[in-house]
Amino acid sequence: MDAIVSWLTSLFPHMAAPIARLIVHLVYAAILSFVAPVVVVVAFTYMERKVIARIQDRVGPNRAGPLGLLQGFADAVKMLTKEDITPVGADRIVYNLAPGLAVVGTILVYAVLPVAPGVIGADLNIGILYVVAVGGFGMLAAVMAGWSSNNKYALLSAFRVVAQLIAYEIPMVIAIIMVVLAAGSMQMGQIIDAQNVPFLFTLPVAFFIFFVATIAEIGRSPFDLLEAESEIVAGFHVEYSGFKFALFFIGEYMHLFVGAGLGTTLFLGGWRGPGASEATILGVLLGFVYFLVKTVFLIFLMMWVRGTFPRIRIDHLLDFGWKFLVPVGLLALVAVALVLKLPFLSSSVLKWVGMLVANIVVVVVSLTAVSFAARRSRSVALRGVAGTER
Amino acid sequence: MLSDFTFVGILVLIAVLLPVVGLGLSWLIRPKKPNPVKQSTYECGIETIGDTWVQFRAQYYIYALVFVVFDIEAVFLLPWAVAYDQLPLYALTEAVIFVLILALALVYAWRKGALRWS
């Protein structure tokens, strides 16, 4: 950003630096608010359809344009021309505010996403906390939509959404605290700088928790209970049609991209890679390419998960969050903190190895505990069956 | 500090335009032919029975409770994590005690069946 500002001032010598900064900010904000949603939605709905189709042995979209590439645009036109329906008994103001809040809340997260060396809207020193905090708007939008629709399925779904989001926000925050602990900062730039070895390798437990929690926060399969068609029609946005539905949809895909982008930033080293640097335009572009490749890879993983796993039952979903991810996360947090204070791990390499070992120990311990608990509950259940037979 | 947040402010102002412009555009080109059937509550074609406000379970509230407690824990642990490098050894024990007390809260809720979806 600073580089572009100085380039602008050198191009137009009469321009004052604050004005140039303002222009750069406005342009970047416009890109994030208008270009990014279109590109993200069109690209990733297409990718998702193709990937899922491949997994399910189908062809996927192939009518609109060559290879079905224009499918996303066709959908956009359809959404824009659909009639807008407001159900009777709806609370009109709240009903109309909810979709806007959902999409704006998601776009706000992009402000601190470093997409390339030096390209970040605002490198806040509370960066990652800002992400978590802004995430609350999505929850609010769901509650507002569910409440105002005057539909019991929408309302039930809103309850479920919140229950699910809060169950997975805590593990996610714990994973983030682990990253902050290792990086010593909440600022995105410094978190990337700290990853001479990507945190994926030193904090695999945190990555696993973060990845699962991200899928759940976006509400994608197998955690898509909020729109379980067979149970609660289609979720809190069941009554929405036309562009208002499209706004929820855009919000979901924007959330998908930013979730994967944050995973990249926190665990895969962000835009880092050979040749990426802030100094030259080529370096910046390379950094952007690295960022995109890593992010798309994570998104592909999420699609793969979606194509492979069946939907989880709600009690299992909540149990997995509260009774597995949270304790494991707390355990890993304490273990990592312990390793970082061990006196004989003086060099950074030793610390990385130590963190990795601590993570592996946590994995072993928690898996043992789970298998022990499972065996016990199974034997209790068997005893119960035997009891009824007798 | 404040200048860091100017971009966030600008982004809010611009991002709000997305729903506004989109809804305006679709308002111009979409059909408007409301009728009572279309506007009735959607339940897959079945007539709605009873009030929307069927009684919900207090279980949801208990999950929210546990969430609030752990959210605040995060607020306290984040500054700790940032400063951890510069803190002496007792920071570890203090934080462990802190986490343990909260783990106790989780254990309590768990044992009391507050986290059971029955």
Added chain:
Amino acid sequence: MPVDQIVKTVVFVIFTVMTLGGGLGVVVSPRIFHSALFLVLSFAGVVGYYVLLDAGFLAAVQLLIYIGAIAILILFAIMLSRGLMAERQSQSNQQWWIAALVALLIFVVLAAVLWRVDWPVASQQALASPSNAISQEGSQLGRDLLGPYVIPFEVASVLLLVALIGAVILARETES
């Protein structure tokens, strides 16, 4: 007046409208759900205040705890006690005008007193460079929390534990 001063003042006025307007909405809105949404608006205005006051960390905490957690708790409680939702009766009691009078009176007294006091504002130099909650070089907040404020830090966790236990006991479905 320099430009950034004007911008700051305008932003301050916007946040004030949000905070006080939201607050008024909370206390006069006839539907309790709308009250809760106005409460969120008011909280959001306070988030803006914290940003204006250079307390970025606190702004994020306000957003996270008040909007992300407390507002959600309140909305849940409203949805769970929906008995009052259907009817649109007045939400105020009979002494509302006495309450309004008392509140107004207290405000007038407070404002008069606050306006007259000559607050010992720090020097310009100190004002220009506040110690940020979590600035790049230091991490003062963490050191403070685990230094002079370590007892409140631990007591906070005990408070949370007790609150959780109490609330779980109260809110649990009665066993039958």
Added chain:
Amino acid sequence: MIPLHWWLIVAAALFCIGLYGVLSRKNAIGVLMGIELMLNAVNVNLVAFWRYITPQVLTGQIFAIFVITVAAAEAAVGLAIIIAAYRRRDTVIVDELDIMRW
């Protein structure tokens, strides 16, 4: 900078609005929301004093964090009481929750 007086008066106004809510609402949840507004007003004061009078040390911010913690605990327990009362007595109107009156 914006004068300190402005902050204090805005906070006082917010406090009094909250007070009005506490005194005039029938619904217990409404009363609780009034209390939250009052606590927010206090926090604005704390942070404003920190920023203008002691910007070198973080005491004001730390107190604000503890106030937020206590507010959250208070809201959690308060709402739990309201839900329990609703379930037992089928009302959340404060005036009707009078079993302790005698």
